[in-house]
Amino acid sequence: MDLATLLGTLAAFGMVAVSILLGVGFSAFLDLPSLLIVVGGSLGVALMNYPFRRLSAAARAVVKLLRDRRPDQQGMLKRLVELSQQSRRDGLFSIGDSLNKVKDPFLRKALEMVVDGVDHGAIEKILDEELVLLEERHHGAAEVLSSLAAYSPAMGLIGTLIGLVGMLQNMADPSSIGPAMAVALLTTFYGAILANMLFQPAAGKLRVRTQEEVRFKELILRGVLSIADGENPRVLEQKLHVFLAPSARISAFPTPGQGRAEGAKAW
Numbered sequence: 001m002d003l004a005t006l007l008g009t010l011a012a013f014g015m016v017a018v019s020i021l022l023g024v025g026f027s028a029f030l031d032l033p034s035l036l037i038v039v040g041g042s043l044g045v046a047l048m049n050y051p052f053r054r055l056s057a058a059a060r061a062v063v064k065l066l067r068d069r070r071p072d073q074q075g076m077l078k079r080l081v082e083l084s085q086q087s088r089r090d091g092l093f094s095i096g097d098s099l100n101k102v103k104d105p106f107l108r109k110a111l112e113m114v115v116d117g118v119d120h121g122a123i124e125k126i127l128d129e130e131l132v133l134l135e136e137r138h139h140g141a142a143e144v145l146s147s148l149a150a151y152s153p154a155m156g157l158i159g160t161l162i163g164l165v166g167m168l169q170n171m172a173d174p175s176s177i178g179p180a181m182a183v184a185l186l187t188t189f190y191g192a193i194l195a196n197m198l199f200q201p202a203a204g205k206l207r208v209r210t211q212e213e214v215r216f217k218e219l220i221l222r223g224v225l226s227i228a229d230g231e232n233p234r235v236l237e238q239k240l241h242v243f244l245a246p247s248a249r250i251s252a253f254p255t256p257g258q259g260r261a262e263g264a265k266a267w
Helices: 003-022 032-049 052-065 073-090 092-101 105-117 119-168 174-227 231-241 258-266
Strands: none
Touching: 003 073, 003 174, 032 052, 032 119, 032 174, 052 092, 052 119, 073 092, 073 105, 073 174, 092 105, 092 174, 105 119, 105 174, 119 174, 174 231
C-alpha cells in the first residue's frame, strides 16, 4: 500500500475520531437517514451526470491508488541502456529474442514495433496517441471524484434543510429542538467528511500519479526511439536523465578515472 496514502488517511480520520471520542462519543454522530441522504444522494446524482462505466472506472482508479506501484525510472533507464548496448553489439533484431523477458507492456509494444521495422515517425505517433488517451482516461476518473466532492456537501445541505423543516414543525416542544438540530447538522458533517477527506484527496492523488505514469512512459518512448536510431548508449543515458530529478541521475557507466581510483585504493 502507498505509505503516504496510508499515513494521510490514518492521520486525518484518526484525529477526527479522537476528537469525537474526547467529546460526546460516536453515538451522537451516527444517524442512518442522514447517511443515506448524503451517500445515496451523491451517488445518485453522479449516475445522472456520468455513465456507469465512468463511475466504475473511477472506483477502480481509487483501488489502484492504495497500491504502491510507482514507476521505477532509474531501473527503466538502466534497462534501456542495456538494450542500447545489446543493439549496438549484436544488432537491432537481437532485441526480439529477449522480448519475452520484458514485463512492461508499453516497453514491449514499442520494442516490437522497432523489431518489426515500423517507421520511427509512425512509432512516435502511435505511442504519443496512446499517452494522450491514457491521460484523458485518468483525468476522467479524477473529474468524477472531484464531482463527488462537490455533490456530497450539497446533499449534506439538502439533508440539513430537511432536518430543519422537521424541527420547525415541532417548535411547540422545546425539548425536541436540540436533538433535531443536531441530527440536521449531521448531514452537513457527513458531506464535509466525504468531500474533503475522501473524494478531493483521491482526485488530487490520481492527478499526481497520472503525471508520474505519463512521464515514465515518455522516458520509455524516447529511449526506444534512440535505440532504433542506433545512438550511442552514453548519449541515450544523457538524453533520458532529463526525466529524472538531479539527485536520482545515476550513471550506468563508470566515470573517467573511477577504475584507476578503485584500483589504487585496493592496492
